[in-house]
Amino acid sequence: MRLTDFRARLDKAFGATYAQSIAADHSFGELGDRTINQAIADGIDTATIWRAVVTAYPDRVPARLR
Template identity: 40%
Template sequence: MKLSEFQRALIDEFGSQYGSALATDLVLGELGGRTASQAIEAGLPPREVWLALCRETGVPQAHWYGAGKLAPKH
């Protein structure tokens, strides 16, 4: 997962305002007591951060994988 895919997944799942607030305000114990934004700044892979955020917020597993990827063009 690229950073742009993480950002797209965050907006798709939570909306731009709430997603942004979650990324900067929600402390994730699984990521060493960092927020998602802090974890990414510290160099953790966006996929790892996304999955931790999903687990913490109860996102259905069906939304975890492939999140943030654009639909194929026909």
């Protein structure tokens, strides 16, 4: 998944402002306790990051975005 597609999905699921907050502030256990921004900077594949988001927020991410 391209980074632009990842960011678009995050914005659609959470809204642009809250998506930025999640990316900067929420640490995901599946990503080694990294935030989304840290995981991207560390070169973790965006599809892997997206799966961690879906797992952490199953009720927030619509099925069409999974």
